[in-house]
Amino acid sequence: MSINDLFASTLKPVNLGLDMFAEDLATQGVDTVLMDWTPPGGGDPEVISALGRLERPEIAEKIDAANQVALERILSSQPFLEGFGQAIDTVPGMTRKTILHAGPPIEFTRMSGPMQGAVTGALVFEGLAKDVDEAFELAASGEIDFSPCHEHQSVGSMAGVTSASMWVHRVVNRTHGNTAYTNLSEQLSKILRFGANDQSVIDRLNWMRDVFGPVLAGAMELNTDGIDLRLMLSQALHMGDEAHNRNVAGTTLLIQALAPYILESDFTTKEKREVFDFVASSDYFSGPTWMVAAKASMDAANGIENSTVVTTMARNGVDFGIRVSGTGGQWFTGPAQQVVGPMFAGYTPADSGLDMGDSAITETFGIGGFAMAAAPAIVALVGGTVDEAMGYSRTMNTITTGNNPNITIPALDFMGVPSGIDVRKVMETGILPIINTAIAHKDPGVGMIGAGITHPPVEAFQQALVALANRIA
Amino acid sequence: MSINDLFASTLKPVNLGLDMFAEDLATQGVDTVLMDWTPPGGGDPEVISALGRLERPEIAEKIDAANQVALERILSSQPFLEGFGQAIDTVPGMTRKTILHAGPPIEFTRMSGPMQGAVTGALVFEGLAKDVDEAFELAASGEIDFSPCHEHQSVGSMAGVTSASMWVHRVVNRTHGNTAYTNLSEQLSKILRFGANDQSVIDRLNWMRDVFGPVLAGAMELNTDGIDLRLMLSQALHMGDEAHNRNVAGTTLLIQALAPYILESDFTTKEKREVFDFVASSDYFSGPTWMVAAKASMDAANGIENSTVVTTMARNGVDFGIRVSGTGGQWFTGPAQQVVGPMFAGYTPADSGLDMGDSAITETFGIGGFAMAAAPAIVALVGGTVDEAMGYSRTMNTITTGNNPNITIPALDFMGVPSGIDVRKVMETGILPIINTAIAHKDPGVGMIGAGITHPPVEAFQQALVALANRIA
Incomplete structure (x- = not known):
């Protein structure tokens, strides 16, 4: 223009x-x-200096070129669902005593209530502890290896707790060859990933291990073509999903694609019927699927020298961490924020755990909060107005590198979703990425109590900017 | 305001x-x-006089009250899919030698090319003729009973040709007790209802008779609750469908609801697999389902004395007919119009048959063209811009009686779809209902060649207005 x-x-x-x-x-x-706005560089002299150095024309040009490479790698990614496997057999570095979790690294004792709830539940589920109390001791003992999902080519919704026996999606980026993983949807409310861990939660995890995972895996063994997740995601956004917290369309598309193979798989009618009923019990079934598609796409943009494109945004419920293409695996963190939105009946904002989960990989890729204009109906869940939802997608153009022509928003005249968050632009404009997300109760053992809107802490971007300036300029 | x-x-x-x-x-x-606009009453003195008489306060009050009753009956309707049956066993008045067709009554020789193509194909399918030529003779002989679907509690997409052996949806309006029927989707392009009738078309109809219909019927026999079509339609509109020509979401929702029952039904895995694959072959599977849901809802508003609410809009490819609540079963007709929109590669507007089908029951109910603001992605099929699509829904408020709070459009701040077209308002404003629709080739034997936007002829509304004035005022 x-x-x-x-x-x-x-x-x-x-x-x-x-x-x-x-x-x-x-x-x-x-x-x-x-x-929401903060002055350039957040007013911090070190950050303002870093911004100045990065804005020097010869440096800016180098960064712009690197960011175009990063963007091209994101946009050209074709993540295909190729199968399901148990974490112990598929996820790199997984052991019987490993617990993967969402967000940047964190030791057990610093974890938020819901993440501790999920960890202890997983230890009971794995048979490593007889109950939650024993699990708590074990988790604090140093015998368990805690590690971020993101450092194992994985992502995890909310607490993101992934243990050896859980089944995970296996998604291959057919353009760039990398693989990514994420566990299966437990559907919604009182579930492990929101910190719940009573017997009903363990029973469901057992069924998922013994029936749900095997049936899905068996179905995908029969589907030798795999499922083109980018194409399906693009359809879902034309069907009113934003693919982070509204997954109504994606879920129906995914189960429709799986149905003929589930039908033909070698399980009993009762087991297959249980799978159909479980999938139909919540719209969230495909939520993790879009997370892992985004992860497979964003991992392809890692490690591009001079690039200021954000490739990870992830929260462990205490810290919000980002990683940037040009600074490799380094985490830049700040405090996880409050999520503002409607609460389920009986809960107040004071009950809320802070922002948690690897699901912000969707916003990092350009969907979720960045694509809310595609999903006006989501305001019923996360609050705000339809106009605000429409506005978020346009505003995110100001802090991103380009638009994804493969994933478009009909209501904005088929604008591609804003992609490739640029640390420089965030710090220049003071506009933080928008994230819509579910809210877990702050205490272990409860579950989901609402959903809403949040932002990363500016500190994470300040640190990233300084590190980038020190490295590049 | x-x-x-x-x-x-x-x-x-x-x-x-x-x-x-x-x-x-x-x-x-x-x-x-x-x-598009024409002056009040279309400038016709008889119509202007009728409008004047109907606008007298004591008359207008009586009509307004009747229209509120009609609207309430439409909005309160709860159409449930209860099963599938063969037309001969279920549709009132169906015989082995009956052919139901779309639109107002028409004799075979006056039918459009595509409708003649569909009729002759159906006669071959029913074994009443050995080939299309013989079928043409039979159809013209007077031995076949032709009758509008609408006069048999039915609707039919495009040519609407429904014969004895075809399977139909059975939808019960649980609020008002009436039942409606429509045949199954042949999916898209070279199919009977667009006038195609070669062996591939007959083969598909045979498979639909022998496998598709029986499997769907068997599934619904196991689903003793029925399927709440109003609820599902409401979801589909939150998922980017307008439920006339965009049925992506509705189709995935419907097959998801049917899947567990198909799974458990008493057919071979091969047959079930064929059903899943056929449904997945086109987004149109649920198109007829929304037509029959609309028909079941609109029939409940028939026959309310003094009401000027339109309860039927239907086209046979030659005539466009409307029926009005306060004038019973009487048809008011005018010439079917050209449909303007993108053509499939290799065809031009000169190849187009005129507007055809009972599918305008969707617009009569308030979806389809009236709900295009819910489905911005549809412009890729029917042409125009996203802004125009958004505008249509607002404009239709000017000629309708109210909004349907059960079927809402998120992008318009959850406005209910405009419902209850008022003949008076159409003639006062000169604004005609908007219809989006598929385009059949004008010749028999070809099929679908495009889709676009059209309107009813003003003549139908003029006649209706005069008849209403003569009856009421």
Whole structure:
């Protein structure tokens, strides 16, 4: 758009920072969008200096070129669901005493309540402890290897707790050859990944280990073509999903694709029927599938020298960590934030655990909060207005490297989803990525109590920017 | 909205009639919506007089009250899919020598090319003729009873040709007790209902008779609850369908609901697999399902004295007919119109048959063209822009009696779909209902060649208005 086009069009001012200015405009009847905003570099001198060094033309040019490579690798990725396997047999580095978790590294004693609940539940499920109390002791003893999912080509929803016997998706990026994993949906509410761990949770995990996983794996053994997840995701966004917290369409598409193979698989009608009924019990079945598709796509953009594109955003319920293409596996962290949104009946924001889960890989890829304009119906779950949902996708254009032509938003004239968050742009504009997410109760043993909107902490981007400047400029 | 609210808001003028005025506004940078428009009553003195009589306060009040009853009956309708049966066993008045067709009554020799193609194909399928030529003679001989689907509690997509051996949906309006029927989707392109009738078409109809219908019927025998179509339709509209020509979501929802019962039904794995594959071969599987849900709902609003609410809009490819609640079974007709939209490769508008099918029952109910704001992705099929698609739903508010709170459009802040077309409002405003629809080739034996947008002929509404005035005022 040329500057002339800008002046010919109706301006919709985006107001950053001072609410008073927006209130003035509102009084004058001008349509404004109010954004969270912090001044460039968050006002920190070291960060402002780093930003200045990175903005020098010869440096900026080098970064822009690297970011285009990163973007191209993201956009060209073709993640295919190729099968399901037990974590012990498939996930790199998995052992009988390994527990993978969401977010950046964290020791057991620092974990949030819901993550501790999930860890102890998983230890009981694995038969490593006879009950949650014994599991708590074991987890704190140092005998268990805790490690982020993200460091094992994996992602995990909410607590992200993944143990040896759990079944995981196996998704291959057929363009770039890398593989990614994530566990199966337990569906919603009182479940392990939200910190619940009573017998009903363990029983469900047992059924998932003995029936759900094997049936899905058996079905995919018969589907030798695999399932093109990018194509299916693109359809889901044309069907009102944003593929983080609204997965209604994706779930129906995925089970439709699996159904003929489930039918033909070598299990009893009763077992197959249980699988259909379990999938139909919640819209979330495909939620992890889009996470792992995004992970497989983003991993292809890792390790590009000079790139300031964010390849990971993940939270462990205490720390929010990001990783950047040009700085390898290094985590940059800040405090996990409160999630603001409607609570389930009987709960208040004071009951909320902080932002948790690897599911922000969806926003990192350009869906979820970044694609909320595709999913106006999601406001019923995460709050806010339809106009706000529409606005988020446009606003995210200001902090991303490009748009994904394969994953488009019909209501925005088929705009591609904003992709390739640029650390520089986040720090220049002070606009933080938007994330929509579920809310776990802060205590272990409860479960999901709401959903809403949140942002990463600016500190993670400040650290990343300084590290990038030290490395590149 | 009070008049003050109107002036406080940004006006988006809707331009009726003179394009020059819209062009002036466009030059001035004002956002306008250009509508097809004819002057009140179409300028016809008899119609203007009828409109005047119906607008007398004591008459208008009586009509308004009747229309509220009609609207309430539409909105309160709960159509449930209860099963599938062969037409001969289920559809009222069906005989071995009956052919039901779309639209108002028409004799065989006046039928359009595609409808003649479908009729002759059906006669071959039924074994009443050995080939299409013999079928043509038989159809013209007077030995076959032709009758509109709509006069048999049924609707039929495109040619709407329904014969004795075809399987039909059985949908019960559980609120009002009436039942409606429609045949099964042949999926898309070279198929009977678009006028194709070669051996591939007959083979498919045979398979549908011998496998598809029986498997679906067997599945629904196991589902003793039935399927709540209003609820599912409401979900589909939150998933980017408008449920006339975009049925992606509805189809995945419907097959997901049927899958566990298909699985458990008493057929071979091969037959079940064929059903899953056939359903997956096109998004249209649920198209007829929404038509029959709409038919079951609209039939409940028939026969309300003094009501000017349209309960049927249907086309036979030559005539477009409407029926109105307050005038019973009487058809008011005018010429079927050209459908304007993108053509499949190799075809031009000159190849198009005129508007055809009972599928406009969807618009009569408030979905389809009336709900295009729910389905911005449909512009890829029917043409136009996303803004136009959004605008249609708002514009239809001006000619309808109310909004359906059970079937909402998220992108329009969950506005209920516009429901209960009022003949008076159509004639007062000159705004005709919008219909999106598929295009059949004008000749028998070809099939679908495009899709687009059309309107009913104003003549049908003029006749209805005069008849209503003569009856009521």
